[in-house]
Amino acid sequence: MSATRVRDDEQGSRTGLRLLIHDVVEIGVGAQTGFAGGRLTVGEREATALFAHPSLASVRVSCCSPGESVRIIKVLDAVEPRCKGDGGDVFPGLLGTAQLRGRGETHVLRGAAVLSAGFLPRAQEAVFQMSGAGAEFSPLSGTHNVVIEFEPAPDAAWQDVAAALRLGVLRLAVHLAQAAVDAAPDSIEELEPLSSESSGLPRVAAVTNIQTQGAFKDVLVYGRSMAGSLPTWIDPCELADGAVVSAQYGHPALKNPTFVHQNNPVVAALRASDEVELAGVILCPEPVSEKEKRLVSEHAARLCAALGLDGAIVTKEGGGNADGDVALKLDALEDIGILAVGLFAEMAGRDGTAPGLVVAPARATALISTGNYDELVALGATDRALGGERLGIIDAAAADELELPIAAIYGSLNPLGWNRVTCAVEA
Amino acid sequence: MRIVHYVNQFFAGVGGEEAAGTTPDVREGAVGPGRALVAQLGSEYEIVATVFCGDDYAASDASATEELLELVREASPDLLVAGPAFTSGRYGLACARLAAASVRAGIPAVAAMHPENPGVEEAAPAPVIESGKIGREMRASLQRLAGAIEKLARGEELGEQDGRVGRPPRHNRLADQTAATRSVELILARLAGDRERTEVLLPSFGSVTPSAPLEHPEGATIALLTEGALVPMGNPDRLESARATRWLRYPLDGLDRLEEGEYQSVHGGFSTVAANADPHRLLPLDVARDLEREGRIGTLHHEYLTTAGNGTQVATARSFGVEWAAELRQAGVQAAILTAT
Numbered sequence: 001m002s003a004t005r006v007r008d009d010e011q012g013s014r015t016g017l018r019l020l021i022h023d024v025v026e027i028g029v030g031a032q033t034g035f036a037g038g039r040l041t042v043g044e045r046e047a048t049a050l051f052a053h054p055s056l057a058s059v060r061v062s063c064c065s066p067g068e069s070v071r072i073i074k075v076l077d078a079v080e081p082r083c084k085g086d087g088g089d090v091f092p093g094l095l096g097t098a099q100l101r102g103r104g105e106t107h108v109l110r111g112a113a114v115l116s117a118g119f120l121p122r123a124q125e126a127v128f129q130m131s132g133a134g135a136e137f138s139p140l141s142g143t144h145n146v147v148i149e150f151e152p153a154p155d156a157a158w159q160d161v162a163a164a165l166r167l168g169v170l171r172l173a174v175h176l177a178q179a180a181v182d183a184a185p186d187s188i189e190e191l192e193p194l195s196s197e198s199s200g201l202p203r204v205a206a207v208t209n210i211q212t213q214g215a216f217k218d219v220l221v222y223g224r225s226m227a228g229s230l231p232t233w234i235d236p237c238e239l240a241d242g243a244v245v246s247a248q249y250g251h252p253a254l255k256n257p258t259f260v261h262q263n264n265p266v267v268a269a270l271r272a273s274d275e276v277e278l279a280g281v282i283l284c285p286e287p288v289s290e291k292e293k294r295l296v297s298e299h300a301a302r303l304c305a306a307l308g309l310d311g312a313i314v315t316k317e318g319g320g321n322a323d324g325d326v327a328l329k330l331d332a333l334e335d336i337g338i339l340a341v342g343l344f345a346e347m348a349g350r351d352g353t354a355p356g357l358v359v360a361p362a363r364a365t366a367l368i369s370t371g372n373y374d375e376l377v378a379l380g381a382t383d384r385a386l387g388g389e390r391l392g393i394i395d396a397a398a399a400d401e402l403e404l405p406i407a408a409i410y411g412s413l414n415p416l417g418w419n420r421v422t423c424a425v426e427a
Numbered sequence: 428m429r430i431v432h433y434v435n436q437f438f439a440g441v442g443g444e445e446a447a448g449t450t451p452d453v454r455e456g457a458v459g460p461g462r463a464l465v466a467q468l469g470s471e472y473e474i475v476a477t478v479f480c481g482d483d484y485a486a487s488d489a490s491a492t493e494e495l496l497e498l499v500r501e502a503s504p505d506l507l508v509a510g511p512a513f514t515s516g517r518y519g520l521a522c523a524r525l526a527a528a529s530v531r532a533g534i535p536a537v538a539a540m541h542p543e544n545p546g547v548e549e550a551a552p553a554p555v556i557e558s559g560k561i562g563r564e565m566r567a568s569l570q571r572l573a574g575a576i577e578k579l580a581r582g583e584e585l586g587e588q589d590g591r592v593g594r595p596p597r598h599n600r601l602a603d604q605t606a607a608t609r610s611v612e613l614i615l616a617r618l619a620g621d622r623e624r625t626e627v628l629l630p631s632f633g634s635v636t637p638s639a640p641l642e643h644p645e646g647a648t649i650a651l652l653t654e655g656a657l658v659p660m661g662n663p664d665r666l667e668s669a670r671a672t673r674w675l676r677y678p679l680d681g682l683d684r685l686e687e688g689e690y691q692s693v694h695g696g697f698s699t700v701a702a703n704a705d706p707h708r709l710l711p712l713d714v715a716r717d718l719e720r721e722g723r724i725g726t727l728h729h730e731y732l733t734t735a736g737n738g739t740q741v742a743t744a745r746s747f748g749v750e751w752a753a754e755l756r757q758a759g760v761q762a763a764i765l766t767a768t
């Protein structure tokens with residue numbers, strides 16, 4: 001931490017985050033972890049040791065790259081390998097103390113992801129594949145992936161298994177990024193600090209709803225659940241350092257993996273535009289009762305007003321229930337003069353003719369479609385599968401040719417706008 | 428052009444609610460509104476047969492559509508016309524399902540009903556033409572329907588200008604930009620004053636006015652229903668835990684309680700631990716039996732209906748609602764307690 005402070009002082013008041021990007025172009029399991037010339041080697045024994053926990057009997061480490069004939073089933077989470085270059089931890093509250101992060105330097109293995117896959121209760125089976133028909137529907141078919149399969153310890157409580165697995169995946173993500181700290185980065189991204197002075201451009205924030213439905217359907221902010229909380233403002237640089245970690249295993253197409261919080265797509269798109277000023281992120285819980293949804297929505301709108309926003313982009317996590325959280329916020333925002341856009345996945349039936357939204361806003365009308373959840377997708381057979389032997393939802397062998405609703409494809413309809421799928425009337 | 432016309436028991440002249448259980452049947456030529464329809468069409472159009480069915484049977488019997496389609500096939504028509512069903516939910520669903528099945532079987536079809544009829548959502552791939560709300564608007568409704576029939580006969584597509592309602596099918600595809608990038612473009616457009624631009628049109632769900640309370644619950648038959656996916660242990664009929672496409676019925680006869688270990692919830696949207704430990708949290712059979720014994724309600728319906736309300740599309744849920752209402756009405760139930768999770 002002291003190193004950071006010195007450099008910050010040297011640079012005056014700059015307190016943004018510098019991302020040192022190392023491009024991963026090849027991946028494999030080997031004897032020792034290393035990163036050279038774009039090749040990431042995952043040391044099998046080092047990786048396995050990071051999962052040593054009384055609740056886990058064993059783990060298996062595999063790798064797969066874009067174009068390989070591999071399907072991954074029962075995907076639980078995906079994390080981008082990152083570590084601090086100047087001391088301190090990423091994933092605060094889980095791997096280190098729950099202190100504010102988002103300053104100094106962070107190394108990123110771009111083009112790589114660490115995934116966990118296997119059975120957990122309440123986890124809805126998520127599927128994607130690295131090549132063949134249907135691969136194009138998951139953004140993770142384009143990354144070099146380390147996949148962790150696991151065997152729970154006998155008699156271990158499932159919640160402990162999930163927590164042990166989550167910690168192991170985060171540790172492995174850090175461990176892999178640490179292999180690159182001495183390598184010259186391929187590129188550098190400066191995440192500028194948010195300005196308190198108006199630039200004259202419209203101020204727009206990302207209002208990011210996160211699921212809070214208890215065990216196996218929760219999201220951790222600095223290591224703790226947001227269930228019962230009111231909305232809070234967070235600096236996007238904190239997200240880049242892993243302030244938000246997914247512990248949510250429902251809704252394959254409609255969940256926000258840790259990877260997506262590290263790389264919040266709405267934040268990235270706002271940063272990329274030279275016509276708006278990014279005004280930060282409002283994190284909001286998604287309570288289950290309508291009364292609480294209304295309370296959280298009104299507070300979120302009030303916070304947006306206090307930030308002097310001109311506009312907000314509202315996203316969700318989860319199925320139909322979570323449509324309500326977006327709809328209420330869109331209306332609450334527009335009622336106080338802050339223009340709002342909402343991202344929705346549609347549930348329009350297999351033939352795409354049913355009304356797409358379960359709960360629609362009454363007054364706000366600017367909506368983005370991340371695709372129709374019910375439409376079927378054909379997946380070509382693959383040579384091998386990771387994550388399990390059989391797919392329970394349709395009772396098929398894991399590597400078979402099959403047809404599934406796109407709702408089962410991991411990340412396909414990502415509510416934070418990660419992917420390109422949309423739904424439209426054919427021209 | 429040979430047309431087969433589908434109407435319900437009322438418009439076939441068989442009877443009102445008391446005849447709602449009428450099974451599928453057929454009459455030669457046009458009947459009731461069919462005669463008025465033919466009068467609107469040119470002489471080259473003929474209604475060769477009228478197929479009909481009671482509303483309750485059509486909406487609650489799983490085989491009804493197939494039976495009706497068989498009667499349609501026997502008349503070997505060039506076109507099936509169903510309705511107009513106005514706002515009648517059971518009639519609308521019957522028209523929509525028969526029209527959809529007919530198109531799938533290779534017989535062109537068109538249905539007519541009010542845009543708020545739940546049948547509108549089930550008619551695809553068959554087109555639906557707007558009708559009025561009530562039977563008094565028959566004349567104007569038939570006029571519009573006749574225009575649509577003539578256009579279909581010329582091999583033309585029906586559009587909004589013909590009174591076509593319902594949503595055209597929407598399909599998934601890959602956009603050039605991510606949804607996040609498109610959302611920033613959309614907020615910029617909105618900030619610049621464009622209030623129309625959107626990728627999703629708002630649906631209109633309508634609203635349901637709850638019935639008045641029962642005046643004499645002590646004389647009423649009450650049903651227990653749940654969307655909490657409560658099924659016998661082991662889920663013998665394999666109810667889906669999400670995106671349910673069907674509902675199930677299980678007996679309550681002779682049961683005073685739902686014992687732990689004999690029932691389970693397979694709902695995928697919440698933690699089922701508490702419900703499995705005490706199934707009455709989903710289906711309050713215990714207190715309902717107490718009320719029955721105390722004479723505060725008449726009798727409890729002899730079975731409960733269940734489905735999983737999790738990620739269910741609105742159109743499916745609406746059809747379940749119409750089917751349950753028809754089912755319960757036929758069974759003489761006056762009120763129902765539907766528990767939601």
